[in-house]
Structure formats: structure tokens, C-alpha cells
Amino acid sequence: MTSAIEMVDVIDEPKAIEGRSPFSLALRRLRKDKVAMISLVVIVLIVLMAILAPVFAAVTGHPPNEQYRDIGLTPDGLPRGPNGTFWLGTDDLGRDILVRIAYGARISLLVGVIATAITVVIGVVLGLAAGFLGGITDTILARLIDVVLSVPFLLVAIALVSVTGPSLTVTVLVIGCFSWASVARIVRGQVLSLREREFVEAARSLGAGDRRIMFVDVLPNVIAPVIVYTTLLIPVVIVTQATLSFLGLGLPPPTPDWGGMISESQNYYTTAWWFILFPGLALLVTTLAFNLFGDGVRDAFDPRADRT
Amino acid sequence: MAMFLIRRIGHGILVLWLISVAVFALFFVAPSNVAQTLAGRQGTPETIALIKHRLGLDLPVWQQYLHFLGNAVKGNLGYDYYHQVPVTHIIGQALPITVSLALGAAVLWLALGVFNGVISATHPRSLADRGLTLFALFFYSFPSFLLGLLLLYFLYFRLTLSGFGWFPAGGYAPLAGGIGPWFQHLLLPWVALALLLAATYTRLTRGSMLDVLGEDYIRTARSKGIRESRVVVVHGLRSALTPVVTQFGIDLGQLIGGVVVTETVFSLPGLGQTAVTAINQQDLPVIIGIVLFASAAVVVANILVDIGYAVLDPRVRLH
Numbered sequence: 001m002t003s004a005i006e007m008v009d010v011i012d013e014p015k016a017i018e019g020r021s022p023f024s025l026a027l028r029r030l031r032k033d034k035v036a037m038i039s040l041v042v043i044v045l046i047v048l049m050a051i052l053a054p055v056f057a058a059v060t061g062h063p064p065n066e067q068y069r070d071i072g073l074t075p076d077g078l079p080r081g082p083n084g085t086f087w088l089g090t091d092d093l094g095r096d097i098l099v100r101i102a103y104g105a106r107i108s109l110l111v112g113v114i115a116t117a118i119t120v121v122i123g124v125v126l127g128l129a130a131g132f133l134g135g136i137t138d139t140i141l142a143r144l145i146d147v148v149l150s151v152p153f154l155l156v157a158i159a160l161v162s163v164t165g166p167s168l169t170v171t172v173l174v175i176g177c178f179s180w181a182s183v184a185r186i187v188r189g190q191v192l193s194l195r196e197r198e199f200v201e202a203a204r205s206l207g208a209g210d211r212r213i214m215f216v217d218v219l220p221n222v223i224a225p226v227i228v229y230t231t232l233l234i235p236v237v238i239v240t241q242a243t244l245s246f247l248g249l250g251l252p253p254p255t256p257d258w259g260g261m262i263s264e265s266q267n268y269y270t271t272a273w274w275f276i277l278f279p280g281l282a283l284l285v286t287t288l289a290f291n292l293f294g295d296g297v298r299d300a301f302d303p304r305a306d307r308t
Numbered sequence: 309m310a311m312f313l314i315r316r317i318g319h320g321i322l323v324l325w326l327i328s329v330a331v332f333a334l335f336f337v338a339p340s341n342v343a344q345t346l347a348g349r350q351g352t353p354e355t356i357a358l359i360k361h362r363l364g365l366d367l368p369v370w371q372q373y374l375h376f377l378g379n380a381v382k383g384n385l386g387y388d389y390y391h392q393v394p395v396t397h398i399i400g401q402a403l404p405i406t407v408s409l410a411l412g413a414a415v416l417w418l419a420l421g422v423f424n425g426v427i428s429a430t431h432p433r434s435l436a437d438r439g440l441t442l443f444a445l446f447f448y449s450f451p452s453f454l455l456g457l458l459l460l461y462f463l464y465f466r467l468t469l470s471g472f473g474w475f476p477a478g479g480y481a482p483l484a485g486g487i488g489p490w491f492q493h494l495l496l497p498w499v500a501l502a503l504l505l506a507a508t509y510t511r512l513t514r515g516s517m518l519d520v521l522g523e524d525y526i527r528t529a530r531s532k533g534i535r536e537s538r539v540v541v542v543h544g545l546r547s548a549l550t551p552v553v554t555q556f557g558i559d560l561g562q563l564i565g566g567v568v569v570t571e572t573v574f575s576l577p578g579l580g581q582t583a584v585t586a587i588n589q590q591d592l593p594v595i596i597g598i599v600l601f602a603s604a605a606v607v608v609a610n611i612l613v614d615i616g617y618a619v620l621d622p623r624v625r626l627h
Contacts (some may be wrong), residue, residue, distance in 0.1 A: 089479070106407055143322065143326070146319065146323045147326045147327055149606070150607050151327055151599070152562070152599060152603065153566070155583050155587075156594075159334075159595055160334070162587050163334070235449060239451045242451050243451060243453060262453065266457065269457065269461055270465055280444070280457075287451070288445070288446060290447050290449075291449045295441075
């Protein structure tokens with residue numbers, strides 16, 4: 001028999017209240033977003049394809065740069081369509097398109113992630129400095145942001161790459177050095193209003209220095225828009241890299257990358273549809289998945305945007 | 309207002325000057341063998357030296373820059389290395405093509421973006437809203453060269469193959485030669501560009517329209533018995549368009565130097581393609597001229613946007 005006291009204990013046992021930060025609330029909203037979750041799965045699959053690219057080569061038995069001029073080309077020297085040996089067909093040099101797409105994913109993702117990371121780090125640090133320190137620092141940085149945002153990015157990027165010669169490092173640096181300005185502008189705008197808030201004053205009265213206040217107190221408050229912007233920046237960077245490759249300024253051949261493959265396929269699109277279709281599809285699916293996911297992240301972090 | 313304009317123009321000139329220094333430094337520091345190329349394979353060192361002297365390449369970089377700047381202030385951007393044509397003339401030839409491309413596409417993407425945005429905002433969370441958002445994101449995700457090539461494949465190659473030669477494979481027909489061919493040559497590039505850019509406008513219109521439709525004066529208008537379509541278009545859309553106009557100005561300014569890919573895919577000899585050719589030939593005066601001109605377009609567009617903002621929204625004060 002249970003005593004009354006025990007019963008009361010059982011009833012009064014306070015249910016543990018889960019502490020929910022805005023961040024975990026956003027994650028919860030994101031997890032409920034079906035489109036965003038499907039996109040995330042697609043992104044994971046593409047990442048897996050990139051990691052497992054050597055497996056594609058091993059299973060098909062076709063290294064990415066091996067030219068099968070005998071079995072990979074028709075007697076007229078044209079690419080072969082999808083068949084039992086070459087599942088997605090071959091390109092103009094008789095190389096396996098499937099294997100090259102898998103290897104190409106590495107380039108796209110690598111550039112997408114690294115260039116975005118550089119962009120965001122430069123943009124956040126300079127935006128924080130401009131907005132928080134103000135004065136002459138802000139004046140100089142604000143003009144610098146104006147300059148970078150006014151320059152025709154693609155033209156200067158093409159010119160730069162043509163001067164230095166194409167390489168992965170140059171591509172990443174060019175994209176990083178020209179894209180940070182929009183991140184910096186967003187961060188600067190947020191910080192300008194944040195620095196007048198009481199918690200900054202409180203931190204200062206506790207004896208915290210500029211650097212500590214900037215990175216420990218102010219930075220966490222701008223992280224949400226930065227996350228949203230970062231997710232939406234990755235597909236933009238991937239497209240930029242592919243565009244440079246398409247214009248012949250990507251990676252030196254025979255490195256497989258999607259923009260370069262599409263560029264090579266241009267002369268064959270009337271005779272070999274698979275040559276342009278599959279690399280194009282790979283690129284489109286990747287950017288679409290990142291954009292749909294980024295869209296979900298935006299809605300999750302800024303619920304106001306989608307509310308009626 | 310006058311003070312604001314003076315300050316903004318001052319900033320604009322400062323930005324352009326900084327860009328000219330940066331671009332100049334960038335290209336003159338880089339190794340160049342233009343003189344060698346011009347002299348040809350048999351060029352003797354003397355010929356090369358002579359060519360360098362004629363192009364002013366034997367002077368120190370800062371002297372070349374001052375020379376360039378002095379001329380640029382007077383509206384002379386120098387002459388191209390190969391045919392001694394004034395750069396301003398080259399820009400003047402290419403500009404109408406780029407402007408035709410940008411403006412035509414602008415009409416399409418504004419119509420498409422604003423229309424879809426209004427439909428989405430007046431039916432939030434409906435099937436139409438979701439469908440239009442997906443449609444916009446789909447084309448937004450398209451790399452421009454891929455969309456261009458696909459349009460060429462289906463609407464030029466496939467159609468022509470089936471006996472409907474409605475669209476040319478590319479190239480440009482000047483407006484002077486009749487509006488028909490001009491339109492025919494530009495329709496596919498317009499569509500390619502507009503589909504990419506419409507997404508931003510759909511989202512922008514939807515967002516600001518949703519905000520505006522929640523305002524009190526919209527309720528007032530409705531309660532006065534005004535037709536819903538009139539409430540949406542006349543009362544709502546008018547103030548919802550402010551951010552759209554801002555974005556429009558910025559995009560239009562950037563397109564002057566930003567349609568490189570579309571021009572390349574559709575073989576339109578506009579500013580972008582001219583610049584790419586110049587880059588391949590290391591024709592520095594042309595590259596610098598076009599980069600500066602395109603930057604100036606962005607700077608001017610931004611100033612116009614700020615003014616337009618104040619005109620459209622009386623709450624904004626410029627100072």
C-alpha cells in the first residue's frame with residue numbers, strides 16, 4: 001500500500017523542463033521541414049559520392065582519366081552512349097562519364113566548402129571590426145566593402161585567373177577574396193546596433209577589452225544571419241567555380257570537374273546528349289539541394305519570414 | 309538632399325579611383341608579353357623595345373598610371389594595343405548589346421518575379437505558393453551557362469531539326485536592322501537571364517507584400533468595400549515595391565559587367581564578351597576600361613537607388 005506522502009511525491013515530481021536555446025528551437029523547426037531534410041539527404045549522398053569516387057573507379061574498372069579510344073568511342077570517334085560498360089556513356093576522349101562525375105564532385109564540394117569558409121571568416125572578422133570599433137577603422141573598411149561590391153566580380157576573376165594561370169588555390173582565393181564583402185556588410189549592420197545594447201556596456205564595466213567583447217559577447221548574436229548566409233553561399237560558390245571552369249579557367253585538364261565537362265560537351269550536344277546531360281544534372285542537383293536546404297535553414301532561423 | 313548627393317557622388321568617385329589603382333596595379337605587376345606578341349615570332353629585341361615605347365610600356369608603372377588617370381578624367385580611356393581604336397569607342401560599340409540584353413531580361417524578370425510574388429503572398433502556404441517558390445528556386449539554382457545551353461539545345465537545335473527555325477543559334481542583330489531580327493536574336497538570352505533572376509524578385513515581393521497586407525491601412529481599404537484586386541494591386545503592391553525597386557537598381561547596375569556567361573553562350577559581342585576577348589589577348593587598356601566602366605555603372609546605380617528610395621518612401625530622409 002502506498003502512503004499518501006509518497007503519492008504526493010510522485011505527483012509533485014517536477015517534470016524536467018528542457019532548456020531550449022533559440023538555436024535548438026531553430027534546429028527543431030529545421031528537422032520538421034520535409035523539403036530541407038530531403039535536400040540534406042541528397043547533399044549527404046553527393047558527399048558520399050565524392051568520398052567514394054575511387055570505389056566508382058574500382059567497380060567500373062575505369063580510372064577517371066583513362067581514355068578508352070577503342071571501346072569508349074564509336075568507329076567515327078564520337079562519344080558512346082550509356083551502355084553496360086559505360087553506365088553514363090563516355091566523353092569525347094572515351095573517358096567514363098560516371099567516374100568523372102564522381103571525381104568532379106570532390107572539386108565542387110572542396111571549393112564550395114573551403115572558399116565559403118574563407119569568405120565567412122574574412123567577412124565576419126572585418127564586419128565585426130568595422131561595426132564595433134567604428135571611427136577610422138569603420139570608414140576604411142566601409143569604403144573597402146564598397147569597392148569590392150562595385151567591381152564586376154566575374155570579369156576581374158577571369159582576368160586574375162588568366163594572369164596567374166588556373167589552379168585550385170587561385171580559384172578558391174579569388175572567390176574568397178571577392179565574396180567576403182556581402183558577409184561583412186551584413187555583420188557590420190547587425191553589430192552597429194548591437195554595440196549600443198546594455199550587455200556590451202555590462203561587459204565593458206566588468207573590464208572586458210574590445211577583442212573579448214567582439215568575439216565573446218557580440219559574435220554569438222550575429223551567428224544566426226551568418227549561418228543562413230553561409231548555407232546559401234555554398235551553392236553560389238559551386239556555381240562560380242563551375243562557371244570559371246566552363247570559361248576555361250578552372251582546373252587544368254585532365255582533372256575532372258563538372259564545369260569543365262560541360263564546357264567540353266558543348267561541341268557534342270547535338271550528337272551526344274548524355275555528355276552534357278549527366279554532368280549538368282550533377283551540378284544542378286547539387287546546387288538545388290543546397291539552395292532548398294539553405295531556404296529551410298533561413299525559414300528555421302527567421303520564423304517571421306514565413307509567418308502570415 | 310543636395311548635401312547627400314554631393315557626399316554620395318564624392319564616395320562614388322573615391323571608390324572608382326580605388327578600383328582604378330587596384331586594377332592598374334594588378335595588371336601591370338603581372339608579367340606581360342604583349343610587345344612580344346605584337347612583334348610576332350620574328351620580332352627582334354629592337355622591335356619589341358620600339359613597340360613598348362610606342363605603347364608607353366617602358367615608363368615606370370606610376371607614370372603610366374598618372375598618364376592614364378589624366379586622360380581618363382578627360383573621358384579618354386586610352387587605345388587598344390592591337391588596332392589603336394579608342395577604348396571608349398569599343399565600349400560604345402558593345403554597350404548597346406549589353407543594354408539590350410539587360411533591359412529586355414529586366415522586363416521579363418520583373419513581370420515574372422512580381423506576378424509570382426503577389427500570387428504567393430495573397431495565397432500564402434497554398435499549393436500555388438509552394439509551387440511558385442519551388443519554380444523560382446529551381447531556376448535560381450541553374451548555373452547560367454547550363455540554362456543557356458539547354459535553351460539552345462531544345463529551342464534552337466531541336467526546334468530547327470523539327471522544321472521550326474524560330475530561334476537563331478546565337479549572335480546579335482542590331483536594332484537598326486529592324487525590330488524583328490533583334491527580338492528574335494535576343495529572346496532566348498532574355499529568357500535565360502530572366503529565369504535566373506526572377507527568383508530573387510519572387511521572394512522579395514512575397515515577403516514585403518505579406519508585411520504590407522498585414523498593415524492597418526489595408527484593413528481600412530478592405531472595410532471600405534474596395535475590390536480585393538484593387539486593394540492588392542493599388543494599395544498593397546505600391547508600397548510593397550520599394551525593396552523590389554532597390555534590388556532592381558542594384559541588379560541592373562551589376563548586369564553591365566555581369567552578363568559575361570550569357571553573352572558567351574549566345575555569342576553576343578557585348579561588354580562581357582569583349583572583355584573576355586581582351587583578357588585572352590592581354591589587351592590591358594580594354595580590360596581596364598571595361599572594368600572601370602562596369603564599376604561606374606554599379607556606383608551610379610547605387611546612388612540612383614538611394615534617391616529612388618527617398619522618392620518612393622517619404623519616411624526616408626537623406627542626410
